[in-house]
Amino acid sequence: MKSRSIKTKMLAIMISLVLIPSLLLGFISYRSSDKNMLSQYEMFGLAIGDEIARSTDAYLESYMDKVKFISGKEQVVNFNSGATEEEKKANGDMAKSYIQKFIKEFEVSSVVLSDMNGKAISINSEGKTNDINASEMDWFKNPVSDKKVDITDIYESSGKKFITVSGPIVKDGQTVGVVGIEIPSTHFQELFEKMDIGENGYPLLVDSKGSIAGSKFEGDFGREFVGYEQFADFEEEYKLYQDVYVNPDGVETEEIKVVTKLENTDWKLVTIIMLDDINSSVRNMMISILAVGIAVIIAGIIVSVLFSNSIIKPIKRIVHSVQKMAEGDLTEKVDVKNHDEIGILADSFNKMTDKLGKLIMDVKDVSAEVSDSAHVLAASSEETTASAEEIARTVEEIAHGASEQAADTERGVSLVTGLSMKLDDLNKVSADTLDSVENINATNRESTLVVSELRSKTEENNKSTHMIEEEIIALDADISQVGEILDAIDAIAEQTNLLALNASIEAARAGEAGKGFAVVAEEIRKLAEQSKGSSNDIKDIILSVQAKSGETVKAMGAVKERNEAQNSAVEKVGLSFDTISSLIDDITVKLESMGHSIESMNEDKENVVSAMESISSVSEETAAASEEVTASVEQQTLASDEVARSAESLNRLSEKLIQEINIFKV
Incomplete structure (x- = not known):
């Protein structure tokens, strides 16, 4: 059976030391990547949900501040006051004029103004007015009853979806009317389109009745949010759960939903994270790990070859010289520049x-x-x-x-x-x-x-x-001097053997990482024994010559x-x-x-x-x-x-x- 060279053994050991941990790391990473990535995405969902909720609250609060501002203006407060009809009409015109100015200055879509009987007008950014009956509308009833600024759920008016931020108009401690700012749903669409949640994730704004009030998709406005009953009454800051969404085409999609409660309303912000995005990230991570692993293996093989060559080449030169010496060629020299044993x-x-x-x-x-x-x-x-x-x-x-x-x-x-x-x-x-x-x-x-x-x-x-x-x-x-030289050779061989033994002991202490060095030490010990054997052969020849010289x-x-x-x-x-x-x-x-x-x-x-x-x-x-x-x-x-x-x-x-x-x- 042909014995393997030291170089082959060292390469096998070094490649094993690189390949096995790489494969094990890849397997462990694959096993834990889904769970870790899911956890990371959940944490990301909570963070992004909280951030979007804060942005939405700030957006709505800015409209609430505008309502408070306009409801306190004199022109608005006196819009329905006057002793005569002409005076009332004049005050109403002044209120309309101010509201048009307000719309242009604060860049709002439209403003509604109502007396206590629900008789109201709607003024848009183009200056057009429209008389409406607001007595049954939430933006009128809620401020009248609650005496504070309120945000309505989404509703449809003139074929468009709106929400309205409205508040009471107070004069001398008495509520004399209601003023509100209508926000088209397209404003929330523009707001949410700027928010990226993974590749396919998106936020939804759900009103107190479970209808979608804000989304990056126009077709979602006013649509009932499926599964609203799961979090309709929760009082925590947020809630997280997994769900399966079936689109109109019947395709199932696994989702992670993070529900965050808004501060200024009973609305909920739902941050939806697609598990396909997580799986895609896992695949990308696995590809990266695989690429790094292959690079590490290639680098390990290159380092193993270079390292083994630095040890094997001098040993081969010494073995070749010893073989030449055993054949009787004493002109052979070992060209080794190493500064080690x-x-x-x-x-x-x-x-x-x-x-x-x-x-x-x-x-x-x-x-x-x-x-x-x-x-x-x-x-x-x-x-x-x-x-x-x-x-x-x-x-x-x-x-x-x-x-x-x-x-x-x-x-x-x-x-x-x-x-x-x-x-x-x-x-x-x-x-x-x-x-x-x-x-x-x-x-x-x-x-x-x-x-x-x-x-x-x-x-x-x-x-x-x-x-x-x-x-x-x-x-x-x-010839006696030759015997002394051969004794010195034997001493060198014994010392080399002892060094190889010490190296084997140190390699054994090093554990798996020292196996390659244990093999090298064993081969050095064998080389020392071969040197000693060659020395004994030479000694036998010299003893024969010495015996014949004695006979002479x-x-x-x-x-x-x-x-x-x-x-x-x-x-x-x-x-x-x-x-x-x-x-x-x-x-x-x-x-x-x-x-x-x-x-x-x-x-x-x-x-x-x-x-x-x-x-x-x-x-x-x-x-x-x-x-x-x-x-x-x-x-x-x-x-x-x-x-x-x-x-x-x-x-x-x-x-x-x-x-x-x-x-x-x-």
Whole structure:
């Protein structure tokens, strides 16, 4: 099963942290939006209803003040006074003139004026008058009975809808008539058209009988308000309830109705809020929330990608460098500029590779020197073996000649009695013997030179062996330093692992918000363990090299011991050849003496016999010395063979060490 990368895990966690709360917030908002929006619209309805009620009260109160003002004017008070009909008519004309002036000044639609019998006139803004009977009209009866300004319910006159604000005309404490200002319903239409309640909401002014006295729709005036009985008698400042309105087309519409009581009349102001407006606002709010949520999710994804890249890219670089190092490439560097634990890890890794590369180069150089020294030692051993073999052959010839000389001497002793008859032959033999001795002496000198050369080669061999031993000891010390560096790497890996553990603990404390950081800490811990594993692999290789270096040190110790033995053998061979040279000189002297003795042999045969016995003794000694030299040469040959084998083993170890080191690229 393919494992997911740290980046994928971090992106999944970060997106989940953004997406899940956004979806949850959207769901909660959707669940609570209707209720909250309804509550907000109810509060809005109460506020706007109160504001419209205040405006309507102020509007009506302004007309009530105008009625009070005009009812107190002298021309109006005296409109029906006079002793004669002419005087009454004159006062009536003055009242009409003043009312026309009043209509123009206060921009009212029309004014009605009545005496106590209900005989009234209506004067409009165009100056036209109309006689009417007001005895049964509310605008006349209510002020007469209540003695105060009153506002009538909506009524129809001449095909138009009106309300009238009227008040008593008082003279000398007595009511002498009624004056009123007619307000066309269109005035309320103009007033309410300026008031917006949502997209489709609207206010209604309902009179005390349940008829619509004010609306933004002209067709509503005078129409009975459906459901008026629900709030006809309430005494509170306002009342709020939901209702379903069925229009003439049979379409049902859910409404919120806020009923507000007016101060100056028994009328009610009904503020109607359409639930469709609320639902539209909810939909708009949900669209806004959805847009914000999508923007937050996109921003969260972008931030997650940027954040994960800032962590994953340095880790990938470190992992790539560690893999290259595991493959033996110590030239790989980690290019990480972070100033956190990852940056410290990368810097430590670069320092480690630099030190390890330098160490590998030192080991490689020492291994090459060891290999060269091993080749020199092998060549010197071969030359020593060849020289020893030459000496062995020479000594063998000497021994063979000495044996023959001893045999001849013995025959000379046995034939000494006939020596006198063969003096001439003996003289010749003596001369030949002297020549042989000279040849032996020449051979001995050559052997001495060979031994001297062998001694020189042995000294060179000793120097090479000593140099190799010092290089191998230095190599062992460098390898020990590698072990210390690897211990430092292990310490760094342990510290990284500890930091990752601490990060995991802190992430666990952070709860859901720290899960992403817990994953990062876990991956860092795994990377530290991989670094430690790579360090252990390198340590195993170094231990193997160190073990082989130890074996090389032991082999060089053995070579050194054999060289010392070879030196001793060479010294013995030299001493033996010195002895041989001395003996040959004695033989020469004695042969010369023998020549003189032969000349006087006839005179002293006993001296000749004695001389022959001496020659026999010397020949035996020469043979014995030759055997010793042969034994020494054989021992030297064995030592040289052992040195050659040790040099070959050292060469193999050096080549194997070079092969191991060549794995690394520095």
